Amino acid sequence: MGELAGALRAIPVFTRLPAAFDPATVPADPRSLFVEWLTEAIAEGVPEPHAMVLSTVDTHGQPDARTLILKDVDEHGWWFAGSSSSPKGTQLAATPAAALTLYWPGVGRQIRVRGTVEPGDPAQSARDFLARAPGGRAEALVGRQSQPLAGAAELRTAFESAKARVANDPELVAPDWTRYLLRPTEIQFFQGDRERQHVRIGYRCTEDGWAHTLLWP
Ligand SMILES: Cc1cc2nc3c(=O)[nH]c(=O)nc-3n(C[C@H](O)[C@H](O)[C@H](O)COP(=O)(O)O)c2cc1C
Numbered sequence: 001m002g003e004l005a006g007a008l009r010a011i012p013v014f015t016r017l018p019a020a021f022d023p024a025t026v027p028a029d030p031r032s033l034f035v036e037w038l039t040e041a042i043a044e045g046v047p048e049p050h051a052m053v054l055s056t057v058d059t060h061g062q063p064d065a066r067t068l069i070l071k072d073v074d075e076h077g078w079w080f081a082g083s084s085s086s087p088k089g090t091q092l093a094a095t096p097a098a099a100l101t102l103y104w105p106g107v108g109r110q111i112r113v114r115g116t117v118e119p120g121d122p123a124q125s126a127r128d129f130l131a132r133a134p135g136g137r138a139e140a141l142v143g144r145q146s147q148p149l150a151g152a153a154e155l156r157t158a159f160e161s162a163k164a165r166v167a168n169d170p171e172l173v174a175p176d177w178t179r180y181l182l183r184p185t186e187i188q189f190f191q192g193d194r195e196r197q198h199v200r201i202g203y204r205c206t207e208d209g210w211a212h213t214l215l216w217p
Helices: 003-010 030-043 087-094 122-130 134-142 152-168
Strands: 051-057 063-069 078-083 097-104 109-119 177-191 199-206 209-215
Touching: 030 109, 030 177, 051 087, 063 078, 063 087, 078 087, 078 122, 122 134, 122 177, 134 152
Parallel strands: none
Antiparallel strands: 051 063, 051 097, 078 177, 097 109, 109 177, 177 199, 199 209
């Protein structure tokens, strides 16, 4: 085994499993279970528990993924925000489907959400943009996300000019800033176990509402 492989193998997983999980008592609606687990992750001090991986597919059918911040979960689904002209935005416009993955070390839990994605209405997106700190608004106004950048000086100039625009017009909203809604069709909950008898529950949206089942680990 190489040095790196050996070092990786020596790192323990599922070191802290503080929260009990009884699959017999899960709620009928997976959103309630998600909020319950998120609340427990926050209480257990999991760092940045609202950071999640958003996976999309590009126009060649190739997967892509990046970390985003969860903005809210409501009766419609999971909300996140970003630029509609970014790679993720153009991918979602072409293929409005995505998966979200959250892993919370410290409680040994993973949640996977799959579904369809749609932009929220412009007023919601504008509210989300204006709720950002001035630096975050300037960052979004700079635009050109994920395009090649010549150097730090070019970014500094664009950022300074965006900061000035924000300072001069506190109501200014980046036109492509979008609050997206992922409407879930499938949600999986994974509770890690040191003996590797992980508890997994899969929820699926059916015509009669949510159905759930245990899954083999
Ligand atoms: C912890 C963390 C949180 C992030 N939150 C967001 C976010 O809420 N929205 C966003 O557009 N990008 C966010 N990013 C940046 C994205 O990961 C990504 O670099 C950017 O959106 C460009 O992705 P794209 O090229 O796939 O469009 C975050 C990155 C990290 C590491």
